[in-house]
Amino acid sequence: MLDTEPSIDISRPQSFQIKGALLPLTLLEIKTSQLELVKRELTKKVEVAPSFFDNTPVVFVLDGIQDSAALDLMDLCDFCKSINLNPVGLRGGTDYYQAQARQAKMALFPSVKSRTRASRPDAAPPDTQTTNIDGDIVNNASEGSKKPLEPTEVSEPQPEQASSRDKPLIIDAPVRSGQQIFHAGDLIVMSSVSHGAELLSTGNIHVYGALRGRALAGVEGDESTRVFCGSQEAELVSVAGHYMVDEQLKKSFWKTASQIFYDGKELQIRQLSNF
Amino acid sequence: MAKIIVMTSGKGGVGKTTSSAAISSGLAMRGHKTVVIDFDIGLRNLDLVMNCERRVVYDFVNVINGEATLKQALIKDKRIENLFILPASQTRDKDALKKEGVEKVLDELAAEGFEYIICDSPAGIEHGAYMALYFADEAIVVANPEVSSVRDSDRILGILQSKSRKAEKGEHVEEHLLLTRYNPERVEKGEMLAVEDVQEILATKLLGVIPECESVLKASNQGVPVIHDKSSKAGLAYDDAVARLLGEEKEHRFLTAEHKGLFQRLFRRSA
Numbered sequence: 350m351l352d353t354e355p356s357i358d359i360s361r362p363q364s365f366q367i368k369g370a371l372l373p374l375t376l377l378e379i380k381t382s383q384l385e386l387v388k389r390e391l392t393k394k395v396e397v398a399p400s401f402f403d404n405t406p407v408v409f410v411l412d413g414i415q416d417s418a419a420l421d422l423m424d425l426c427d428f429c430k431s432i433n434l435n436p437v438g439l440r441g442g443t444d445y446y447q448a449q450a451r452q453a454k455m456a457l458f459p460s461v462k463s464r465t466r467a468s469r470p471d472a473a474p475p476d477t478q479t480t481n482i483d484g485d486i487v488n489n490a491s492e493g494s495k496k497p498l499e500p501t502e503v504s505e506p507q508p509e510q511a512s513s514r515d516k517p518l519i520i521d522a523p524v525r526s527g528q529q530i531f532h533a534g535d536l537i538v539m540s541s542v543s544h545g546a547e548l549l550s551t552g553n554i555h556v557y558g559a560l561r562g563r564a565l566a567g568v569e570g571d572e573s574t575r576v577f578c579g580s581q582e583a584e585l586v587s588v589a590g591h592y593m594v595d596e597q598l599k600k601s602f603w604k605t606a607s608q609i610f611y612d613g614k615e616l617q618i619r620q621l622s623n624f
Numbered sequence: 625m626a627k628i629i630v631m632t633s634g635k636g637g638v639g640k641t642t643s644s645a646a647i648s649s650g651l652a653m654r655g656h657k658t659v660v661i662d663f664d665i666g667l668r669n670l671d672l673v674m675n676c677e678r679r680v681v682y683d684f685v686n687v688i689n690g691e692a693t694l695k696q697a698l699i700k701d702k703r704i705e706n707l708f709i710l711p712a713s714q715t716r717d718k719d720a721l722k723k724e725g726v727e728k729v730l731d732e733l734a735a736e737g738f739e740y741i742i743c744d745s746p747a748g749i750e751h752g753a754y755m756a757l758y759f760a761d762e763a764i765v766v767a768n769p770e771v772s773s774v775r776d777s778d779r780i781l782g783i784l785q786s787k788s789r790k791a792e793k794g795e796h797v798e799e800h801l802l803l804t805r806y807n808p809e810r811v812e813k814g815e816m817l818a819v820e821d822v823q824e825i826l827a828t829k830l831l832g833v834i835p836e837c838e839s840v841l842k843a844s845n846q847g848v849p850v851i852h853d854k855s856s857k858a859g860l861a862y863d864d865a866v867a868r869l870l871g872e873e874k875e876h877r878f879l880t881a882e883h884k885g886l887f888q889r890l891f892r893r894s895a
Contacts, residue, residue: 522785522796523781523827524782525779525781525782525783525785526776526779526782527778527779527782527783528782528786541825543775543778543782543825544775544778544825545775545778545779546782558827559824
């Protein structure tokens with residue numbers, strides 16, 4: 350938590366409120382250090398769907414570039430602004446790129462793919478987020494709700510290392526529609542989670558009643574986290590940004606005690622019990 | 625100690641005011657000194673349902689602003705001893721309600737010896753509804769057996785347990801669910817949510833189920849709270865709910881459809 354000054358009740362500040370939020374961001378994965386080629390292709394892409402790219406917040410991913418210090422990030426940044434993209438941060442990246450990003454006053458996001466990337470450095474990550482940029486953009490633009498869910502900066506000021514976790518948070522009362530609970534660590538709900546309620550955790554999420562709302566585990570990018578529930582009736586379930594919505598959820602173990610996890614390729618739902 | 629009970633729902637038109645009138649009347653009939661406050665500033669209705677619209681001189685906002693004393697604004701019910709109505713202002717809006725002002729009036733009512741203070745909340749989750757629920761010790765959440773009403777009730781329960789004064793102190797506001805406009809025939813046909821479905825979603829103690837009944841509309845239009853009508857199912861169901869609110873054990877009735885026999889049908893037709 351924050352350092353407290355003796356005279357101010359910091360647990361209940363009057364002038365502001367800190368809330369967790371999970372906002373859609375667009376990833377821009379650069380695969381080459383040839384900036385001219387990037388500029389040419391990106392311009393074309395934006396021309397196809399200008400409204401989709403209208404001041405879209407963009408996070409750069411430069412892990413696909415072979416040379417660890419070949420690209421001028423400032424130049425790329427200026428170019429993006431010129432075509433109405435709004436560069437806001439860098440995910441992962443080498444020390445060189447991170448230093449540049451800091452200089453450009455951009456946010457630094459922890460690398461999600463650090464483990465998998467180590468084993469297969471050039472493979473495109475099996476990620477819903479990338480398909481949104483490479484895939485059918487017009488379709489995406491028309492379905493605003495299906496924009497990628499990207500782990501963003503949340504709630505409390507974050508410590509240097511994203512992996513740090515607090516003690517589990519246990520909630521005994523039902524989580525009602527419209528309530529949003531964020532916890533940096535495991536989140537355990539002893540009762541049900543209603544339609545329209547949202548659970549966000551950097552760790553695992555356990556719901557011992559029915560999960561009818563949304564549950565997002567590993568929001569800082571930990572793909573080993575899971576969601577467990579007493580009855581799977583969820584609106585949306587996500588593990589480290591890989592998500593599943595209504596229709597897929599209804600097909601598998603609906604109203605059954607189940608767990609949802611990420612197997613390295615996609616989300617899996619398994620029935621609990623039968624051990 | 626006065627007990628402050630908010631009658632709330634989130635959604636409009638589910639029967640908050642009808643239920644406020646019936647339950648406050650029921651409490652007073654059983655000898656408890658009760659006041660019912662209309663928090664729906666600008667859309668005053670409670671006075672109509674209680675048939676005292678012509679006796680409104682000063683209102684809740686006048687008292688908050690110090691333009692009238694509580695005694696001047698309280699209207700004594702003509703049918704029941706121990707029952708008083710504090711009407712809303714029709715010419716103002718919700719912003720006239722300030723937390724300090726509402727608290728002052730509630731404290732004054734408690735000091736007057738009222739045992740039950742029923743706060744009839746406006747619909748929505750905005751300022752007016754928030755003011756009605758903020759000071760509540762208990763809440764009666766009124767819902768209809770349909771999905772949108774149940775969802776809104778769920779939302780208001782969440783607000784209640786996070787934003788009310790008790791919640792701010794880390795205490796729990798006692799919740800009661802009152803299901804109104806229940807039609808067992810339509811439940812059987814699958815056109816309406818059953819009591820069990822609603823309870824499963826809301827996970828809240830059931831105070832009562834009020835069957836859909838012609839007597840309710842008639843009572844509202846005549847300005848006689850339906851609980852006075854001892855021949856109507858709705859009136860009896862409200863009476864049961866009041867008993868449960870006071871801690872009595874009562875079995876829920878009117879939950880299943882009556883299947884009319886041939887003779888009953890013939891009799892009904894000729895009647």
